[in-house]
Amino acid sequence: MIWGVLATILVVVSTIGVFLVAPEDADQGIIQRIFYFHVAIAIASLVAFAVACVAGILFLRTRKERWDDVGEASIRIGLLFAVLVVITGSIWAKASWGTWWVWSDPRLVTYLIVVLIYAAYFVLRSSAEDDRKMRYSAIYAIAGFASVPLSFYSVRVAESFVHPVVFTSGGAAMPSSMLWWFVVSQVAMIALFIALLEVDLLGRRSERALRRLAMRLESA
Amino acid sequence: MRRRQLIALVRKDLRLELRTRETIVAMVLFAIVMLAILQFGFGTRDDDLTRFVGGLMWVTLAFTAVLGVGRSYVAEREQRVLDGLLVAPVPRTVMLAAKSIAIFLYMTAVEIVVIPLVGIFFVKGPYWDSIGWIAIAAVLANICIALSGTLFSGLALFTRARDLILPVLFLPALVPVVIAGAGATHAVAGGPHDMGEWRGYCLFLLAYAILFALVSVATYDAVFDD
Numbered sequence: 404m405i406w407g408v409l410a411t412i413l414v415v416v417s418t419i420g421v422f423l424v425a426p427e428d429a430d431q432g433i434i435q436r437i438f439y440f441h442v443a444i445a446i447a448s449l450v451a452f453a454v455a456c457v458a459g460i461l462f463l464r465t466r467k468e469r470w471d472d473v474g475e476a477s478i479r480i481g482l483l484f485a486v487l488v489v490i491t492g493s494i495w496a497k498a499s500w501g502t503w504w505v506w507s508d509p510r511l512v513t514y515l516i517v518v519l520i521y522a523a524y525f526v527l528r529s530s531a532e533d534d535r536k537m538r539y540s541a542i543y544a545i546a547g548f549a550s551v552p553l554s555f556y557s558v559r560v561a562e563s564f565v566h567p568v569v570f571t572s573g574g575a576a577m578p579s580s581m582l583w584w585f586v587v588s589q590v591a592m593i594a595l596f597i598a599l600l601e602v603d604l605l606g607r608r609s610e611r612a613l614r615r616l617a618m619r620l621e622s623a
Numbered sequence: 624m625r626r627r628q629l630i631a632l633v634r635k636d637l638r639l640e641l642r643t644r645e646t647i648v649a650m651v652l653f654a655i656v657m658l659a660i661l662q663f664g665f666g667t668r669d670d671d672l673t674r675f676v677g678g679l680m681w682v683t684l685a686f687t688a689v690l691g692v693g694r695s696y697v698a699e700r701e702q703r704v705l706d707g708l709l710v711a712p713v714p715r716t717v718m719l720a721a722k723s724i725a726i727f728l729y730m731t732a733v734e735i736v737v738i739p740l741v742g743i744f745f746v747k748g749p750y751w752d753s754i755g756w757i758a759i760a761a762v763l764a765n766i767c768i769a770l771s772g773t774l775f776s777g778l779a780l781f782t783r784a785r786d787l788i789l790p791v792l793f794l795p796a797l798v799p800v801v802i803a804g805a806g807a808t809h810a811v812a813g814g815p816h817d818m819g820e821w822r823g824y825c826l827f828l829l830a831y832a833i834l835f836a837l838v839s840v841a842t843y844d845a846v847f848d849d
Contacts (some may be wrong), residue, residue, distance in 0.1 A: 545841070553799045554798065
């Protein structure tokens with residue numbers, strides 16, 4: 404519950420800050436404000452996939468069902484975030500370059516591949532049963548997460564960037580007032596991920612408890 | 624001991640294939656049909672498709688790989704060889720290595736036909752002097768395909784609708800291999816060689832192979848943990 408409250412406050416504060424307080428980009432205008440959500444959900448989705456990978460490793464080691472729950476819930480939320488990254492990226496592309504899709508933009512293309520990789524997770528899950536379902540899901544969560552950096556680098560080898568590069572090894576290429584609101588948005592999105600994860604896991608626990616109760620009532 | 628097990632398992636796969644000639648012949652035919660379909664798919668009868676030669680080659684090889692990888696466990700499953708293998712004292716990593724070597728060899732056999740054919744069909748400029756560089760990239764890509772293919776076909780083996788599941792799992796993971804294979808081919812085929820770009824893609828393929836080798840070795844035990 405704490406995460407839910409915290410996430411709500413942070414999302415509201417970051418939305419107000421991004422739209423009303425943060426300075427407008429002189430070059431791109433209002434559309435640049437999508438950056439605060441676009442980049443923040445992109446990083447939050449990677450956090451979600453990393454959590455799923457760790458949960459996969461822990462499941463294979465302990466064979467405890469709760470790690471399977473954490474893995475599936477994380478990938479579900481991460482995939483939702485990744486789809487939003489593609490959609491917001493596409494909107495940004497339309498506003499900046501006049502086209503909904505740019506194949507020469509490595510980040511947008513990478514996220515499309517990431518969406519495809521993690522969408523397949525649910526196809527695999529729905530096609531396997533019981534113990535196998537959990538085992539295969541854990542293995543795929545690990546292999547999928549290994550594919551993410553590979554997808555990132557594969558589209559970058561040719562180095563034909565059109566994407567605005569904000570974070571370089573030299574630091575962030577934006578004024579501190581923008582950076583501050585970006586950090587707030589980023590923390591908000593990660594808090595939102597944790598809150599959604601908590602709700603999802605609570606839902607699963609309640610469902611199981613309800614099922615147990617129903618079985619007990621039936622046998623009584 | 625492990626080496627003997629590995630050699631025995633690879634020989635089993637190859638002997639089975641040499642007796643039936645089911646998989647490789649089908650893969651080669653499929654690849655040729657794919658090349659023709661891709662050419663017709665352009666909608667023009669252009670003789671010189673040098674610009675697209677990397678894509679034509681690697682899209683064909685990726686789909687052919689799905690076909691070959693999908694067939695790779697069929698004999699084991701249908702004739703219950705897998706049951707025997709799983710109860711035999713053979714480490715899972717040896718099974719992984721043996722199946723990967725078999726898939727690697729299948730892909731190599733297909734490429735021996737496809738790589739020259741692509742030159743004949745689509746390239747009107749210089750091609751044959753760069754065939755060695757393309758072959759090196761293909762060897763690296765085959766290692767990637769073999770390792771990830773063995774892992775994903777193992778996952779798909781006992782699922783419902785496994786024939787459908789394998790491409791859905793395997794193709795997204797193959798996207799980086801297609802990008803790198805096509806990039807490396809494009810860098811050296813049909814014109815001045817861009818060796819810097821070729822090297823970059825080959826190093827990427829090597830990194831992919833190493834990463835998937837680690838993931839496969841770490842998780843393959845759990846694939847057949849029944």
